[in-house]
Amino acid sequence: MKAIWFGTALLASTIAVPVAAQQPAPAPALQVTPAQTVEAVRKSIRENYVIPATRKPLDDALARGLASGRYAVSDPQELAKRINQDMTAVANDKHLGMHFDPRMSAELAKGAGANDTVAEGAFFAKMARRHNHGVSELRVLDGNIRLLKYDGFMWTGPDSAAAIDAAAAFLRQGDAIVIDLRTNGGGSPEAVRRLVSYFVAAGKKLVTFHMRSEAPDVSVAEAVPGGLIQGVPVYVLTSGRSASAAEEFASHVAGFRFGTLVGETTAGAGYRNDTYAIPGGFVLSVSVGRPELPDGSDWEAKGVAPGIAVAQDLALARAQQAALEALAAQAQGPERAELEWAARVQQARMTPVAPALPLIAYAGRYGPRAVTVENGALHIQRDGGPRSKLIAVAPDLFAMDLDPRSRVQFASASGAVTAMILQRADGSKTEEKKD
Known part of the structure; x- marks a missing residue:
């Protein structure tokens, strides 16, 4: 079990x-x-x-x-x-x-065991493999921010460790890191230990679990391939759905100060559990252990509060903004300007800017591109290309949702839009008159 x-x-x-x-x-x-x-x-x-x-x-x-x-x-x-x-x-x-x-x-x-440390059997192995051991997405965001979306601290042993190690190798190449735990309902403390060990020195005590009448179960950071990931900003996204093992990880982020929590207070599900087969085809989860962090605290019934509080649906944009601003502060020249622009785009995602004119005023043909109004927002599409929502960064200045590094500036006279200037990420510009 x-x-x-x-x-x-x-x-x-x-x-x-x-x-x-x-x-x-x-x-x-x-x-x-x-x-x-x-x-x-x-x-x-x-x-x-x-x-x-x-x-x-x-x-x-x-x-x-x-x-x-x-x-x-x-x-x-x-x-x-x-x-x-x-x-x-x-x-x-x-x-x-x-x-x-x-x-x-x-x-x-079948009696596969009695704790949440390792899952055994073909059923569990197949489930873990189907979900890539909880690692659901790895993505490069603007500014070489590396995103890991981790939906469950799944653990079956070496295969789960390999999945975490591969994710960590990807994160290591970033200039900043975002780990998304907003839909992570928990899992095994072994998986937590593996991922935390990329940010906390080997040998550091992480948590003690007091398990029924058994001796306490102490989790300690371990040596991992490539050693610690250091010297880059780390942001961890949380929500009220981040629970159990995800809250242990969030507690370590805050306690060891290797990153910043962004989002909402976590669920407050601190106990460890075992699962049992119950007659009639039922599965029963029973709390069998309570955690104790190095400072003597835990997160049961209260959760872990974020360092940057924001609605969970805005947490990714807020973390990106913070990361981009931190990177921009260390950059110079064109690189700094590009990072500052990217941070402005994330700010605009969270706090929409009102366009200078009614949206319908921007609609029309601009050479090979069409601007339309759909569902209360502007969209742009080049003939034969994908359609992208436009995000207002300033009253007449927009970013493309599909390519935020590109800027769309509208020119107007006497309350009428007359032209569009498209500036690409490489600095090149194209001006098109409005038909």
Whole structure:
């Protein structure tokens, strides 16, 4: 029952779960009695829940629900919903919950393990491979900012380590780094340790997990291929959906000060969990450990606050702006001007600039290009080429969304647009009269 990314939280909408759990097909009728299911849930909680004082209140709530007939339903999804509601009312724990997933339950029933350190078995290996071990996107942004979109701290062992190492090798070549955890629902502390070790010196204690009655589990930064990534600005994007292992990583960003958090406060799901097969095709997540950071704190129920607070949908633009401004401050001449322009474009994405004239005044033909108004915005398209939205950077000055380094300047007289001047990234200009 070893859990990876999708095992970290099954209840909260803030946390990633498998596609099968998010969009289930119509469920068949329950194949066991509700009493069998509930008793198995109660047993797992009594034996494993991380906070001993909460075990009995949880058990009592489930016993009351069973005795009252609240769980006398044939739809397994409805049964899971009612059990989750009753557990949440007691514990409000984002790692405690159950969902209906016969396939995963069957895999867990094979006894693949009992913790979230390593996921074993063909099912888990295939899931990790399909999702590239959580590394969903690597992209070069303006100014040689390297973006890693990391959607889950998935861990199956060497293959997951290799995926993280490859992502880190890509990031290392950047002049600035952005790591996007806005949709990262958590995963394995082993994956966290691997990625953090590219920014924190080997041997540094990262976190101690207090696991039930077991000895504490201490995570320490390790040596990684190529050594530390240093000397470049690092920005990590967060949202209320960034949870569990993603919050551990965010805590290290703030605690070791190797980067800046940008976005929203994280989910506040601090506990570690195990997943269990429950009769009837259910999967139960139970919190079995609590974290302790080097300063004695954790993030349970409060989350990790960003250094730059901004709505999560604007976090990437805000991080790019900050990175570009930092790079521009160190640059000279044309390079500095290009970086400053790129930063202005990101500012305009966040805070739109009002054009000097009504949008319809800009619409028309300019030689081989057409400017149109669609959905309240200007778009430009060269004959036979892709259409790009125009972003107002100044009242008559725009950037192309598809090519932000290119600038479109409109000339006007007596309230009418007369021409368009296109300045490309290489400095060349083309002026076209408006038809």
